[in-house]
Amino acid sequence: MSVPSSSGPAKDPSAPGPSGDTERPAVHRSGFACLVGRPNAGKSTLTNALVGTKVAITSGRPQTTRHTVRGIVHRPDAQLVLVDTPGLHKPRTLLGERLNDLVRSTWAEVDVIGFCLPADQRVGPGDRYIAGELAEVRRTPKIAVVTKTDLVDPATLAERLVAVDRLGKEAGLEWAEIVPVSALRDRQVGLLADLLVPLLPEGPPLYPDGDLTDEPEQVMVAELIREAALEGVRDELPHSLAVVVEEMLPRQGRPEDRPLLDIHAFVYIERPSQKGIVIGAKGARLKEVGTQARRQIEALLGTPVFLDLHVKVAKDWQRDPRQLRKLGF
Numbered sequence: 001m002s003v004p005s006s007s008g009p010a011k012d013p014s015a016p017g018p019s020g021d022t023e024r025p026a027v028h029r030s031g032f033a034c035l036v037g038r039p040n041a042g043k044s045t046l047t048n049a050l051v052g053t054k055v056a057i058t059s060g061r062p063q064t065t066r067h068t069v070r071g072i073v074h075r076p077d078a079q080l081v082l083v084d085t086p087g088l089h090k091p092r093t094l095l096g097e098r099l100n101d102l103v104r105s106t107w108a109e110v111d112v113i114g115f116c117l118p119a120d121q122r123v124g125p126g127d128r129y130i131a132g133e134l135a136e137v138r139r140t141p142k143i144a145v146v147t148k149t150d151l152v153d154p155a156t157l158a159e160r161l162v163a164v165d166r167l168g169k170e171a172g173l174e175w176a177e178i179v180p181v182s183a184l185r186d187r188q189v190g191l192l193a194d195l196l197v198p199l200l201p202e203g204p205p206l207y208p209d210g211d212l213t214d215e216p217e218q219v220m221v222a223e224l225i226r227e228a229a230l231e232g233v234r235d236e237l238p239h240s241l242a243v244v245v246e247e248m249l250p251r252q253g254r255p256e257d258r259p260l261l262d263i264h265a266f267v268y269i270e271r272p273s274q275k276g277i278v279i280g281a282k283g284a285r286l287k288e289v290g291t292q293a294r295r296q297i298e299a300l301l302g303t304p305v306f307l308d309l310h311v312k313v314a315k316d317w318q319r320d321p322r323q324l325r326k327l328g329f
């Protein structure tokens, strides 16, 4: 096992290139990485920490990441495109099956996989299931990332690292590295990036400098609304909620220095009985959801927003292929 606190392949990003230009590194790498792990393992939070901006949606509720969100890490020596997939789980609905297909096809395409295992939980059957599936993806290098290290003491962390090492051996896969990180405290996140980069192929940047994600803005806006709508709804809704942004248009006739973006979105639920939960007494909750989502969207897009939210029932959408397609799955 290698627990790299100092053993990371410390590249020198300022090494002079052939032209003697001290700004440009000799070798530039670019490629794709994805973070996998059971629900709540900390994948979205880690994506955000690596990218440095909120691009993936985090939440205390499992399985909130429905879309493949890419965060892009720009460095002088590399561009790392992060694909954040939903958690792999035993499929019970058509949606579950589609999500698992999405996960597997992503694994086969990326240059490196980061397997996230939370330090505050024992390695369990869920992790073994994923490790077994990962072992099937032979060619892609895998880094084990032990997340949330701020939640445990050093002795527990050491135990987890040993267990993760053992997990790899039992599943028949070889970890390229085992790295403990805390995304929330920004501990070892830079080191993780340093370890991911050498596993990427040499190549020019794939995206323009400054891009943080190539998710269409509408999808990110929909995810922010979904996140706000789930906030505080403990166990009632998470799997029955989908958001579709119908329209995003600059308001006509506004002075140039005071633009306003009109956003019309639908919050879909599965059953009429769920309407009350989303809307709340006299619409109070929906209003709150709108306010919170609007703040996040304004921060993301950097422009004032008018958000118009409607709640609609799409009966049993998780089981209906036509509805699934309409909702973007």
Ligand SMILES: Nc1nc2c(ncn2[C@@H]2O[C@H](COP(=O)(O)OP(=O)(O)OP(=O)(O)O)[C@@H](O)[C@H]2O)c(=O)[nH]1
Binding pocket: 037, 038, 039, 040, 041, 042, 043, 044, 045, 046, 057, 058, 059, 060, 061, 062, 063, 064, 065, 086, 087, 147, 148, 149, 150, 151, 181, 182, 183, 184, 185
């Ligand atoms: N203390 C601590 N909490 C963390 C850390 N990383 C993530 N969390 C928390 O763990 C919970 C789950 O994190 P997410 O990043 O949403 O997990 P995920 O793996 O993307 O979850 P899914 O989207 O459900 O697959 C959230 O409440 C996070 O705030 C960390 O480094 N330290």
